[in-house]
Amino acid sequence: MRRIASLVTCAALVGVGLVGITTTADAKTTPPNAAAASIKTSPYVALGDSYSSGAGILPQVAGSPGGCLRSTVNYSEVIAKTTHPAAYTDVTCSGARTTDFFTPQKTDKGVVVAPPQLDAVSKDTRLVTMTISGNDGGVFFDTFFGCAFLVRSPETGRPDPTGSPCKDANGDKYTKIIEEKTYPALVKALSAVRAKAPRASIVILGYPQILPPAFSPACFAITGISEGDVPWLLNQGKVANDVVRRAAAATGARYVDTATPSTGHDACSGPTNRWMEPLVAPVNALPVHPNAIGEAALASETLAAIGR
Template identity: 55%
Template structure:
């Protein structure tokens, strides 16, 4: 694994178009939301604000364990939006961009899923209306293109602004934004309904919404010179409807060592592995 590690005193400028084997991994700063913090996955980082639910098994810690940077700073926080890069998310939680400096050489994150409340309002909101028509698509009928429109018209420019700000603070860094792993299978599975109470017809609709979000993340990365890590292929078959030991996302009902509808430790490890693989390490 040809990982170049350099301290802040000796780090060389590595533009995002450089040979991937030349990517410097130190100083390393981890930003992002609950998919980055590994919300609900014990053990937790004792020094982190409790509201952030920051796990010692999140994908940034996995990357750091493999690349051994001389400097590693993790400010990931559950519930973070792109706006929390710029302002305090909660008392005792500094703006995430405060952790990024001109010496930073690697930045990783997942971000965007909480913007406009799209994630909560769709995945958890749909669970409240699905019981009215388990085999139909009651959530799609209620919301139509509301969520995908919000992603395209609001989340996308927010992502561009956030990534641009990271690039401005750390112009020599490799800035990495990881796509969200598959939460649901492509079609409804009735046996999964008790643990993921989403109506069968709404499953492909929500899967499409996640595709739209990941495409917004990809386009924002392309526009700002960041690296997009695509999780769609590798996470196929590892969604919240997969059995224990195979799933990377825990279900809404009865999650094991993770917040509902969030990555477990296996999922975080897979995100780390894909990040290093797609960066060429």
């Protein structure tokens, strides 16, 4: 926690408004090898989705596309402040999918939000970081938002914490999407980054823990996830992170496990301890997204993975 605290302090120099998902047992951060100390971090390009952009955390990067919600304290900004690359480009964007590496990112109405993220990568790039794939197939949005407060008691009309309404409605739908569609999409995206930046260290982070491992009424009140849906979502997260890990291994990228270190820092762990904000009354971050402390933690894990 001391390292994370120092990175939060570093982020504060940029300008900061500070205020369950688990991997498989073997899904560890790819360890730095003997060459880690010689990893070059410039030019540095940050790709990825809302977990990479620090969505909702103020202040936002001046001049960046409004829909991308890039924070001045997202984890790549913290990494850049720590490693001091001569060239740093942040093209992270909230809502990004793996397809947005190749084509312009658009809204549901077809309005262009940002150019293809791969446009920022070149043969000279030496470090690339990202979180990506959570939005593929609508998995993240349809589950954490679609499942919240899904059932209401017929007697009181209030949200009902019992049962497993999302699991009952969807079964293994989303884990099949992750295994059958997200995995090959990740391999394609990571392979494309490698093709454009053959000398780069490519680092992909897994997703941190949103929910604690056990249901509680207090957690239900701020996340809306019913008791029986908690283990269902935990398993889905395990599958999602394992797919990221396997795609990294298949393409020579470095995988950073963020679920293990985020244990105990989920959205229900209290406002001064959590790395993730809850669905109800989030503070300076989008709901079920990392806050500034969480972004600093992701930066810390990434820096350790590249030997910095």
